[in-house]
Amino acid sequence: MKYTRLIGTKDILPGETFPWIALQNILRDTSARFGYREIITPLIETTNLFIHSVGDVTDIVSKEMYSFKDKGERDITLKPEGTSSVVRAYLENHLTDLSKPVKLYYIDRFFRYEKPQKGRYREFYQYGAECFGSDSPAVDAEVIQLAFHLLMSMGMKDLILQLNSIGCPSCRPQYREQLVAFLTLHEKDLCSECKLRAVKNPLRVLDCKKECCQAVLAGVPITTNHLCPDCSQHFNTLQDLLTVLGLPFQCNSRLVRGFDYYNRTVFEISSTSLGSQSALLGGGRYDYLVEMLGGPPTPAVGFAMGLERAMMIIQEANSMDFFEPSTHLWIANFGGITLTESLSIANQIRQAGIRVEVDLEGKGIKKSLEAALKRGIPYLLIIGEDELKNRLFTLKDLQKKDQQSLTLQEIIDTIRNSQTNPL
RNA sequence: GUGGGUGUAGCUCAGUUGGUUAGAGUACCGGUCUGUGGAACCGGUUGUCGAGGGUUCGAGUCCCUUCACCCACCCCA
Structure with a gap:
């Protein structure tokens, strides 16, 4: 690497x-x-x-x-x-x-x-x-x-x-004085770091976790008493x-x-x-x-x-629910004019707030189906030459496993009204 | 800064007392397949075996060094 x-x-x-x-x-x-x-x-x-x-x-x-x-x-x-x-x-x-x-x-x-x-x-x-x-x-x-x-x-x-x-x-100065006095008295029992701290920043000695220091601290003056x-x-x-x-x-x-x-x-x-x-x-x-x-x-x-x-x-x-927005609709096409049209139609559907991806390589239905299923996308739209003739497109519901021929507006309405993967 | 553990493909891992050209699953890409269901089959890509040095006829394997990651200490949030 x-x-x-x-x-x-x-x-x-x-x-x-x-x-x-x-x-x-x-x-x-x-x-x-x-x-x-x-x-x-x-x-x-x-x-x-x-x-x-x-x-x-x-x-x-x-x-x-x-x-x-x-x-x-x-x-x-x-x-x-x-x-x-x-x-x-x-x-x-x-x-x-x-x-x-x-x-x-x-x-x-x-x-x-x-x-x-x-x-x-x-x-x-x-x-x-x-x-x-x-x-x-x-x-x-x-x-x-x-x-x-x-x-x-x-x-x-x-x-x-x-x-x-x-x-x-x-x-604090008075407390610090008492603390330093106490620490000086027990200096020999402190860890090496705390010997330094006792001079530079004595309060920090209080939360040393070393056993030797803990033993010394048993009798240390307490802040809240001062x-x-x-x-x-x-x-x-x-x-x-x-x-x-x-x-x-x-x-x-x-x-x-x-x-x-x-x-x-x-x-x-x-x-x-x-x-x-x-x-x-x-x-x-x-x-x-x-x-x-x-x-x-x-x-x-x-x-x-x-x-x-x-x-x-x-x-x-697992105490919070995360919802990551994922694609609603995948558009299958066959390249050429069907790909161009797919790009254009995709954008029209996006205007309605729907998340759309297009098969940018125009590899046909089979590949798109696999791609959509692999990604967990709930809807597949098929745009081929037949569909373009009368502007009726095939929308497949991949969860219900059925399909129908719909106008652009009907497609938008269907996806918006579905409960899966909300907008 | 100190101590312990771990490093082999993108991921999960095999790899015999040192022995030929380093493997599987998975993932990814392509094909069977130019209009319909997660499949199957076939094919393909990917490794300086973490890096450097040493021992050896020969090192993924043994030795040394180093780096990175994980864990703990320290410290902090």
């Missing part, structure tokens, strides 16, 4: 595209039901945007970005995540002037230089929702409600919501709201996120029916990011969902 697809990329083939589109339809429809509006941002951004928003000590920025210089010597990066771009566009296009809260969503593709495995690619699709301009816990609750609504519209079950609060600039009164109240109100809304959750004091811009609420929804790559969706509050990127103080909440993993669950559970 001379050319092959790049590692970690995927072709979506005929037969697979329609489930994707159907999934996107669900995402758009559900988002609209919550008042979210779609935003489309460029695939590329300046590299600094991600360094400043996601954080330069995160794995994504430090080793997973597709970055390059363009011919104008500009530093450019293929988007590794969506929130940074949305915030940039929100500021650059003065969406700050819209009445708050501003609710946006995106369906986009992103790039991360990671080792591919099940449900994870280097080029991947994400849906994301972002809500700007309110620090009310009701926004957190509604965003989580949207997340559940989306997943359930896809027919998903076995969902687990994990919830935590990681505080704000007025309470929240300031405002954060604490915010977190409690959110939990009350979720309870009232009937959204089941587990508080997990070890839950943290991989991006630096989060504060207060963080959450993750996973599915027990996935293997190791079980996280379907994750997000949280980022009240300081807009300001960090040069905008006015603007509290915000959001989450992102990986669509490959969602597709895997949907397909395994």
Whole structure:
């Protein structure tokens, strides 16, 4: 094979595209039901945007970005995540002037230089929702409600919501201090990576899965015990709201996120029916990011969902019905004038919204019959010289196995009125 | 980045202790068949046996290297 697809990329083939589109339809429809509006941002951004928003000590920025210089010597990066771009566009296009809260969503593709495995690619699709301009816990609750609504519209079950609060600039420093003190005390028992994390990004130590670290973490100071009164109240109100809304959750004091811009609420929804790559969706509050990127103080909440993993669950559970439009009518002909006429008649029938294909090689009835049956096409139209004489064509119903001589209009009516393969 | 598994036709797979020109099914194309049912029969195309090197008179088979895919770790969605 001379050319092959790049590692970690995927072709979506005929037969697979329609489930994707159907999934996107669900995402758009559900988002609209919550008042979210779609935003489309460029695939590329300046590299600094991600360094400043996601954080330069995160794995994504430090080793997973597709970055390059363009011919104008500009530093450019293929988007590794969506929130940074949305915030940039929100500021650059003065969406700050819209009445708050501003609710946006995106369906986009992103790039991360990671080792591919099940449900994870280097080029991947994400849906994301972002809500700007309110620090009310009701926004957190509604965003989580949207997340559940989306997943359930896809027919998903076995969902687990994990919830935590990681505080704000007025309470996190103190917590961080205690955490670092604790980690320093137990430094010798931590794994080599966590020894580094303890200095650079101590919160990340909390979700290390290594046994040695887990043992140490048994006695670790817990974020939710160190929240300031405002954060604490915010977190409690959110939990009350979720309870009232009937959204089941587990508080997990070890839950943290991989991006630096989060504060207060963080959450993750996973599915027990996935293997190791079980996280379907994750997000949280980022009240300081807009300001960090040069905008006015603007509290915000959001989450992102990986669509490959969602597709895997949907397909395994067979939980969505996909309808791919397929051809209604195949036209058999005998070449020459009958082929020319077939092309012309096909277009007349298409005007009525019917999906028509013509035997472009004029190989006669037998071959067309086989072709139509092989493709599962329900109707076959025969256009030969006999038919052309009196403009009465032979329409075969391949399911009922009968045929009749009809005018063009009668053919259109017959196909439109049939229940198979609707328009 | 680390570890394990797998690579033979578009797809599913045979291929003996190393032995001639690498096979089957399926798919695809053509014919029987220039106006009627998914068939049947006949014929045809497709492989650098993942790639490179080594051992050998001889390698799909043994050895080394490498690449890709799958799975797990890491990380993330």
